[in-house]
Amino acid sequence: DAEITQSxxxxxxxxxxxxxxxxxxxxxxxxxxxxxxxxxxxxxxxHYSYGVHDTNKGEVSDGYSVSRSNTxxxxxxxxxxxxxxTSVYFCASGSTTGAGELFFGEGSRLTxx
Amino acid sequence: xQKITQTQPGMFVQEKEAxxxxxxxxxxxxxxxxxxYKQPSSGEMIFLIYQGSYDQQNATEGRYSLNFxxxxxxxxxxxxxxxxxxxxxxFCAMRGRNTxxxxxxxxxxxxxxx
Numbered sequence: 001d002a003e004i005t006q007s008x009x010x011x012x013x014x015x016x017x018x019x020x021x022x023x024x025x026x027x028x029x030x031x032x033x034x035x036x037x038x039x040x041x042x043x044x045x046x047h048y049s050y051g052v053h054d055t056n057k058g059e060v061s062d063g064y065s066v067s068r069s070n071t072x073x074x075x076x077x078x079x080x081x082x083x084x085x086t087s088v089y090f091c092a093s094g095s096t097t098g099a100g101e102l103f104f105g106e107g108s109r110l111t112x113x
Numbered sequence: 114x115q116k117i118t119q120t121q122p123g124m125f126v127q128e129k130e131a132x133x134x135x136x137x138x139x140x141x142x143x144x145x146x147x148x149x150y151k152q153p154s155s156g157e158m159i160f161l162i163y164q165g166s167y168d169q170q171n172a173t174e175g176r177y178s179l180n181f182x183x184x185x186x187x188x189x190x191x192x193x194x195x196x197x198x199x200x201x202x203x204f205c206a207m208r209g210r211n212t213x214x215x216x217x218x219x220x221x222x223x224x225x226x227x
Contacts, residue, residue, distance in 0.1 A: 031213045033214060033215075035217075040219060041219060042119075042204060042217040042218055042219040042220050043204065043206075043217040044217075045214055045215075045216070048214050050213065058214070088156070090158065092158075094213060096213060099146060099148075099163035099165070100146060100208060100213055101148060101160045101163060102158075102160070102215055103160070104157065104158035106156065106157055107156050107157070
C-alpha cells in the first residue's frame with residue numbers, strides 16, 4: 001500500500017543546531033507540503049512543492065528550508081533551531097486530481113532546548 | 114486572503130446523539146474546496162469529507178455530512194449517532210482556486226461521553 005512516512009518521529013535538539021526532518025511518500029504525488037501544529041493555531045503551512053525542483057514558501061517559512069530532488073522526498077531543514085520551533089511537524093502529499101485531499105504522515109515531534 | 118474560522122474550541126456530546134461542528138470561511142475565489150479532517154489522540158490526520166463550491170448537494174460519507182451554506186460561507190460538519198471513538202480534534206480546511214495547498218482552522222476538540 002502507498003504511504004507517507006516521516007522520520008524521526010521524536011527529536012530533541014539544542015538551540016542553534018541544524019535539524020532535518022525527512023518525509024518520504026510512495027503515492028507518486030507531485031504535491032508535497034510541510035505543516036507545523038501548535039496549540040491554538042491549528043496547522044500552519046511552512047513550505048510546499050508542486051514537483052521536482054519546485055519549492056514555495058508558506059505562511060510561516062522563516063527559519064525553514066526545503067528541497068525537492070525527486071518525487072518521493074521533501075526534507076525540511078531548520079538551519080539554526082530556535083525554541084520557537086518546538087512543535088509537531090506534519091508532512092503531507094496530494095494529487096491534483098479528484099478532491100485533492102492531502103494524505104498526512106504520522107508527524108514528527110521536535111523539541112528545541 | 115483565505116481564512117478558516119472554527120469558533121468552538123471544545124464540544125461535548127452524548128453517545129448516539131448528533132453533533133454539529135462549526136466552520137466558516139472567507140475567500141474571494143469563485144471556485145474552492147472544503148475539507149474536514151479528524152485527529153485522534155494518537156496524532157494522525159484522517160481525511161473525512163470534501164465539498165466542492167459548485168457541488169449542488171451537501172456531501173455525505175457514512176455518519177458524516179457537510180452542511181454547506183454558500184451564502185453564509187459556512188461548512189459545518191454534522192456527525193450523526195456519535196460514538197466514543199469520535200472523540201478527537203476536528204479540523205476544517207479550504208483549498209482555493211489554482212492552488213493545491215490547504216489552509217486549516219484552529220480545530221474543535223470533540224468529546225463523546227457515555
